[in-house]
Amino acid sequence: MTPMNLYNFFRSGTSHRLRIALNLKGVPYEYVAVDLRSNAHHSASFKALNPQGMVPVLADGERVLSQSVAILEWLEERYPTPALLPADLDDRAHVRALAAVVGCDIHPVNNKRILENLRNSFGADDAAINRWCGTWISAGFATLETLLQSDARRGAFCFGDAPTLADVYLIPQIESARRFQTDLRPYPAILAIEKACAQLPAFQRAAPAMQPDAS
Numbered sequence: 001m002t003p004m005n006l007y008n009f010f011r012s013g014t015s016h017r018l019r020i021a022l023n024l025k026g027v028p029y030e031y032v033a034v035d036l037r038s039n040a041h042h043s044a045s046f047k048a049l050n051p052q053g054m055v056p057v058l059a060d061g062e063r064v065l066s067q068s069v070a071i072l073e074w075l076e077e078r079y080p081t082p083a084l085l086p087a088d089l090d091d092r093a094h095v096r097a098l099a100a101v102v103g104c105d106i107h108p109v110n111n112k113r114i115l116e117n118l119r120n121s122f123g124a125d126d127a128a129i130n131r132w133c134g135t136w137i138s139a140g141f142a143t144l145e146t147l148l149q150s151d152a153r154r155g156a157f158c159f160g161d162a163p164t165l166a167d168v169y170l171i172p173q174i175e176s177a178r179r180f181q182t183d184l185r186p187y188p189a190i191l192a193i194e195k196a197c198a199q200l201p202a203f204q205r206a207a208p209a210m211q212p213d214a215s
């Protein structure tokens with residue numbers, strides 16, 4: 001069977017989510033680097049795959065999937081084992097809510113195009129960009145920390161003792177928080193989960209520094 005192509009970028013958080021999920025599920029893929037630094041995502045050839053001009057894209061033969069949330073849900077249905085969502089309906093809603101704090105409320109406002117707009121239209125320098133990103137990361141992480149601390153279902157991971165979609169979203173966001181110099185000391189539960197994930201080869205192999213286009 002021809003492996004799927006993952007169009008992605010080492011430092012992209014949404015790409016990182018997919019690498020973790022594919023590794024956890026043991027699904028092989030070919031790494032196709034799309035260099036966001038040189039705006040390769042704006043090229044006509046890439047926009048033919050994803051008119052939105054954003055990574056990640058997962059191409060499985062003629063099937064071309066975009067939007068990390070849709071791709072993750074597709075992977076979960078196509079490759080149900082190991083499950084990244086709990087069996088119970090209410091628990092699934094909880095895990096999706098944890099993931100959505102990152103996916104809906106932190107990541108979108110810290111995206112490359114947003115930061116470029118802040119620099120180009122509003123004169124933001126590196127310090128202002130770090131403050132901007134730090135504001136939204138801290139707000140989201142404070143919420144996650146409260147939810148995790150108060151939840152008896154938390155184990156070594158966000159939910160229980162095996163990784164779920166909540167961890168798949170959280171780990172790339174921690175990576176990005178460090179890049180924007182956000183203080184992570186107020187979030188001990190988050191940091192403990194990061195340690196647990198770091199023990200697993202699926203997370204280790206998905207890390208930005210391990211990717212062929214990392215520099």
Ligand SMILES: N[C@@H](CCC(=O)N[C@@H](CS)C(=O)NCC(=O)O)C(=O)O
Nearest residue numbers: 012013014054055067068111112113
């Ligand atoms: N909602 C999309 C967002 C994808 C996204 O934000 N991709 C970023 C990299 S993490 C990107 O391609 N940014 C290009 C840009 O902002 O110009 C998803 O979840 O897949």
